[in-house]
Amino acid sequence: MSATLNLPIIDLSSPDRRSTATSIRQACIEYGFFYLVNHGVNTEFVREVFHHSAKFFSLPLQQKMELARKEYRGYTPLYAEALNPSSKGDPKESYYIGSVADTTLVHLNQWPSEELLPNWRPTMESLFWKLLAAGKELLSLIALSLNLDEDYFEKIGAVNKPAAFLRLLHYPGELGSDEEICGASAHSDYGMVTLLVTDGVPGLQICKEKSRQPQVWEDVSHVEGALIVNIGDLMERWTNCLYQSTLHRVMPTGKERYSLAFFLDPSSDCVVECFKSCCSKSSPPRFPPIRSGDYLNERFKVTYGSEKNLKCSIQSKN
Ligand SMILES: O=C(O)CCC(=O)C(=O)O
Numbered sequence: 001m002s003a004t005l006n007l008p009i010i011d012l013s014s015p016d017r018r019s020t021a022t023s024i025r026q027a028c029i030e031y032g033f034f035y036l037v038n039h040g041v042n043t044e045f046v047r048e049v050f051h052h053s054a055k056f057f058s059l060p061l062q063q064k065m066e067l068a069r070k071e072y073r074g075y076t077p078l079y080a081e082a083l084n085p086s087s088k089g090d091p092k093e094s095y096y097i098g099s100v101a102d103t104t105l106v107h108l109n110q111w112p113s114e115e116l117l118p119n120w121r122p123t124m125e126s127l128f129w130k131l132l133a134a135g136k137e138l139l140s141l142i143a144l145s146l147n148l149d150e151d152y153f154e155k156i157g158a159v160n161k162p163a164a165f166l167r168l169l170h171y172p173g174e175l176g177s178d179e180e181i182c183g184a185s186a187h188s189d190y191g192m193v194t195l196l197v198t199d200g201v202p203g204l205q206i207c208k209e210k211s212r213q214p215q216v217w218e219d220v221s222h223v224e225g226a227l228i229v230n231i232g233d234l235m236e237r238w239t240n241c242l243y244q245s246t247l248h249r250v251m252p253t254g255k256e257r258y259s260l261a262f263f264l265d266p267s268s269d270c271v272v273e274c275f276k277s278c279c280s281k282s283s284p285p286r287f288p289p290i291r292s293g294d295y296l297n298e299r300f301k302v303t304y305g306s307e308k309n310l311k312c313s314i315q316s317k318n
């Protein structure tokens with residue numbers, strides 16, 4: 001049995017931005033995870049999105065494979081992805097939608113036809129825009145929490161062409177509850193922040209101290225109407241490990257589960273180097289500066305193996 005955490009709840013629309021920023025700082029230092037409420041993505045709409053997601057995943061495999069992932073966009077079948085590269089592949093299927101905000105790459109997205117799944121594409125595009133808006137608003141508070149100007153991520157070019165991805169996930173329930181098989185194996189996310197929408201079925205767990213052995217896993221419960229936010233590896237590098245990109249996984253419970261993960265990553269040309277407010281003489285930068293696109297490319301390659309056209313899929317062409 002794992003303990004259940006009481007993660008902090010952050011109110012995105014609170015007028016007291018200073019105090020919200022202070023709570024974000026505490027949450028990111030202690031957990032690297034928190035709940036986000038009043039984020040502008042309403043519960044009714046989320047229900048509709050899950051309905052559309054379930055419709056797609058219930059199509060015959062052959063039909064789903066017609067939209068098989070290319071350029072990191074489209075359908076990924078069961079076991080095709082290993083979030084932990086030493087695992088045999090995760091028992092989940094997913095569907096990736098690349099940034100609809102990036103005019104140079106938006107054409108790479110694949111969509112089921114309107115005849116097959118009416119209103120599917122506009123619903124997913126609408127979710128994308130809503131999560132992008134919430135994510136950008138959150139980033140301004142994260143900047144404040146690091147004693148930076150609210151528009152700092154804009155100023156350094158991190159969000160002008162964000163390499164955002166929306167991933168629809170489906171964990172089939174019938175695969176059993178073998179302790180050894182995770183729905184999503186232990187991993188940290190790669191980029192800035194992830195906004196996660198869950199359907200109420202449990203399974204998500206975090207390990208607060210990744211280097212501690214044996215690892216201690218704690219359950220993250222679903223809070224109706226809240227998004228679950230977690231810090232990614234590039235944010236950890238930016239903050240010199242002040243903010244944790246926490247290890248997490250999804251354990252099977254025997255129940256079918258759906259989730260929606262929105263990865264908000266920096267524009268590929270943005271150079272990620274330790275924020276001045278996060279290093280000092282006694283605490284020098286732990287990581288060399290790195291171009292976001294190069295870093296993400298490497299991480300994608302390890303997770304998905306060598307995928308053709310990997311480079312052009314996540315690097316914007318200027
Ligand atoms: O499905 C979930 O709850 C988590 C998914 C996740 O961690 C990921 O896709 O990176």
Ligand SMILES: [Fe+2]
Pocket residue numbers: 187188189194248
């Ligand atoms: Fe994740």
